[in-house]
Amino acid sequence: MSRWLWSYAVVLLIPILVMAATHLQTRRVLEGEILRANSALLSQLQQEIDNYIDFTYRLSEVINFNPKVTSTIRNQKDIGTTERMAIVQLLADFKAYNLTKDYVSSFYLYFPEGDFVLTGSSFYDTVLFYQQFIQSSGLSLEEWKKGLARAGRGTFSGIESLDAKGKTGIQYSQMLPIQQNSPSKATxxxxxxxxxxxxxxxxxxSYNEGHVYILDAANVLLASTEGEPAKKREFDFDGVAGERIQKTDAVWDGEPVVISYIESAKSNWKYAYVLPARIYSEKAEYVWNLALLMLAIAAALGFAIAVLLARRNYSPLKKLVNNVANRSELKSLKGSKVNEYDYxxxxxxxxxxxxxLMNRTLEKQNKTLRSNLLVKLLKGRIEQDFPMADVLPEYGIQLHSEEFAVVLFYLEDYSGFFRLDEQDEEKNREFVHLIMINIIEEMAGQKHQGWMTEIDEMLACIVNLKPGTPQEESVEHLKSLTEEAQRFIGERFHIRFTVSVSSMHRSAAELPVAYQESLDAMEYRMLFGDQTIIWHDRIKDQKPSYDYTMEKEQQLLNYVMAGDFPGAKQMLHDIIDRNLAQENISVDMIRCLMFDICSTMMKVAMESQLDPVELYSENLEAIRELMNGSTVASLRERMTLFLQKVCGFVEERKKNNKKIRLKENVIAxxxxxxxxxxxxxxxxxxHFHVHPSYLSRYFKEQVGDNLTEYLNRYRVEQSKVQLLQEEIYIRDISEKVGFHSISTYIRLFKKYEGVTPSAYREAKKYQVQLDLPRKQMR
Incomplete structure (x- = not known):
């Protein structure tokens, strides 16, 4: 019952989640609407302020290009009657410029060299103008002049708040003339x-409770509606020109605010509108509280209805569980934490x-019984009164005709089908048998029908031919079946096997004969090799002899004893090929031939004095392969390798004897x-008919010294005997032992003996003198 209550509770959660999502969406909608309204107001503000700026730029250009202004700038140091008349006319022009007060309240021109100021209506001395209009702002005269001198080429400046006391507003400063290459003469x-x-x-x-701010390109406050606190704020609005930007995560004075601002493309001014977030949060909270109230009411009603429906639906389930518990072997549900559905x-x-499990057991037993029945049929172990017609249908065997053939399958290799870590040979073999049984039975059933079984470490297929099929056509069908099985299973599963096929038989009683025929044909796997198809009809007449005379055996022995591996190999292959080429030679004769050749291998090894342990192991392995039914091809390869080993041993022995004689001859x-x-x-x-580099390398290997060192050392040894004769000069001794020059002889003598020849002669002479008194005393 608890599961039903939980399911109803999950259903109740759906409207709760929907209302939560609706609340979030409502908040986003309100926020978006307010931000869009703010953006529209800012766009309107931008357009109006841009009009101010446009008018200011146009007014500055008109004043700059007025010829009277240019003349006054040029002659401001020396103001005469003509210049004063020009200034009067210029003031008349200024009055015409200042007709509209919508954008500009006033303007003036400061001439530093003439030290006077022109307003839109009057001419002032600089000090007087300062006292009347500038002094009230708190700036000194020098500070005001310096500020005018730094005006630059068109800059706006202003006071931080429009609510500040004293002179307020935004002013535009421009050095005249405006031309880039002209020096500044007025402001x-x-x-x-x-x-x-x-x-x-x-x-x-007035649209909302927010504040409006105007900032220049360097984020310096020009004007605002906030009043004095605006002076202390740090503005970091960095927008792209013309792009509308909004910040919803800002906090001012501990209160979350929403900031909307845009940037003018004409002046790079920023227009910001800051609105407290609570204005739209209050509306969203009202909607959320109303939704919570409705959800609470809905949850209470839903829970009551859920309990009633759960009780009503649980009654039939409880009866069903009790009925199952009374008849099942499982433990009762009472006191268990398992719910009814799990139970x-x-x-x-x-x-x-x-x-x-019962079906698998019956199926396995049925397969085993059917396999045993098929094995008994193939081996002729069925009793005469056995009810064949009644028993076969119980195992799914329905005979279509009285024509049969037996096909044997001998597994050669299936290692390519399994991974290296799959080493359970018994399981692997069973799996391969299962694959072949399923595939071959399906192939045989396409035109005839066939039943597979395991017998004598092989697989046998009893093929029941379709009634009325001519014998030639049946043979073609069997050929197609065996070839397609080898191709498909070999390519798809990497399983290699040899096939033997019996003759056609006209009765189920002749199945043992057919099985024996396929066995006899499989014996010829030794001749034809693996992965072949052997037909019994083609091996009926067998020749009971083979060709391997004593003369041929002696020729093979002669080749080996001479170390002629190519000749011995060719002789071995000729003997095997000549016998295999005979028509219908029996397998027994081929085995006898291979046994004879193994005997020859023993004689060869003994004549060549090969290690007896290695000799016996090689031949014993070959005999085992013969007994286990190995193919002629594999035996041929084994015997070829053995011949190569023996011939190599004979050849190496000859080379060693020759090398020893060569060393002795060179020394002599x-x-x-x-x-x-x-x-x-x-x-x-x-002299010895060998290459110098070979002789040098060979002598080094045999003696330990290279040939030149050995010759020089031998000459020095022979000179030591002649040095004992004082009447022979050292120069003559060096020539007698074969040195070209005495310097070479002295150098080599000192190298080998540690002293020069003359020092050696003196040392020997002194030793002789010491030895004479000793001999006389004796």
Whole structure:
């Protein structure tokens, strides 16, 4: 019952989640509407302020290009009667410029070199103008002049708040003349219409409770509706020109606010509108509280209805569970934490498992019984009074005709079908048998019908031919079946096997004969090799002899003893090929031939003095392969490798004998010709008909010294005998032992003996003198 209550509770959660999503969406809609309204007001403000700016730019250009202004700037140091008349006319022009007060309240021109100021209506001395209009702002005269001197090429400036006391507003400063390459001679200051600007900002503020701010390109406050607190704020509005930007996560004075602002493309000014977030949050909260109230009412009613419906629907389920518990072997549900549905699911699963287990057991037993029956049919172990016609249909075997053939399958290799970690040979073999049984029975059933079974470590298929099929056509069908089975199973599953096919038989009683025929045909796998199809009809007449005379055996022995592996290999292959080429030679004769060749291998190994342990292991392995039915091809390969090993051993022994003799001959040649000063490696190599590099490498391997070192050391040893004779000069001794120069002889003597030849002679002479008194005393 608890599951039903939970399901109803989940249903009740749906309207709750929907209302929560609706609340979030409502909040977003309200926020979006307010932000869009703010953006529209800011766009309107931008257009109006841009009009101020446009008018200011146009007024500054008109004043700049007035010829009277240009003349006054040029002659401001020396103001005469003509210049004063020009100034009077210029003031008349200024009055015409200042007719409209919508955008500009006033303007004036400051001439630093003439030290006077021109307003829109009058001429002032600089000090007087300062006292009347500027001094009240708190700036000193020098500060005011410096500010005018830094005006630059068209800049706007203003006071932080429009509600501040004293002089307020935004002014535009421009150095004259405007031309880039002209030096600055005067400063134009245009003051925007403060009343009109304030009225524009107030109109936007009256829409909501927010504040409006105007900032220049460097985020410096020009004007605002907030009053004095606006001076202390840090503005970091960094928008792209013309783009509307909104910030909904800002906090001012501890209160969340929504900031909408845009940037003017003409002046890079920013127009910001800051609105407290509570204005639209209050509306959203009202909607949310109303939704919570409705949800509480709906949840109470829904829970009451859910309890009533759960009780009503649980009654039949309770009866069903009690009925199952009384008849099931499972433990009762009382006191258990398992709910009714889990209990019923467990009971049904248990029943189905027992049902499937019983079916699998019966199916396995049925397959085993059918396999045993087929094996008995193939081996002729069926009793005469056995009710064949009644028993076969029980195993799904329905005979279509009295024509049969037996096909045997011998597995060669199936390792390519399994991974390296799948090493359970018994399971692998069973799985391969299952694959072949299913595929071959299906192929045989396409035109005839066939039943597979395991017998004598092979698979046998009893093919029951379709009635009325001619024998030639039946043979073609069997050929197609065996070839397609080899191709499909080999390509798809990497399973290799050899097939043998019996002759056609006209009765089920002849199945043992057919099985024996297929066995006899499988024996010829030794001749034809693996992965072949062998037909019994083609091996009926067998020839009981083979060709391997004593003369051929002796020729093979001669090749091996001479170390001629190519000749021995060719002789072995000729013997095997000549016998295999005979028509209908029996398998027994081929086995005898291979046994004879193995005997020859034993003789070859003994004649070549091969290691007896290796000899016996090689031949014993070959005999085992013969007994296990190995193919002629594999035996041929084994015997070829054995011949190669024996021939290699004979050849190596010959080379070693030859090398030993060569070393002794070279040493004897050196001892005989060391006095010849022309004796060298090339001369010795030429004498023995070998290459100098080979002779040098060979001598180093055999003796330990290279040939030149050995020759020099031998010459030094021979000179030591002659050094004992004082009447022979050292130069003559060096020539007698074969050195070209005495310096070479002395250097090599010192290298090998550690002293020079003369020092060696003196040392030996002194030793002789010491030895004479000793001999006399004796």
């Amino acid at each position: 134009l200051v245009i003051e925007l219409n403060e009343e009109q600007l304030v009225a524009t900002l107030r109109n936007i503020q 019923l699911e467990e009971a049904i699963d248990s029943t189905l498992d027992r049902y499937h 040649y050196i001892e005989e010709h060391y006095r010849d000063t022309e004796l060298s490696i090339n001369m010795i190599a030429e």
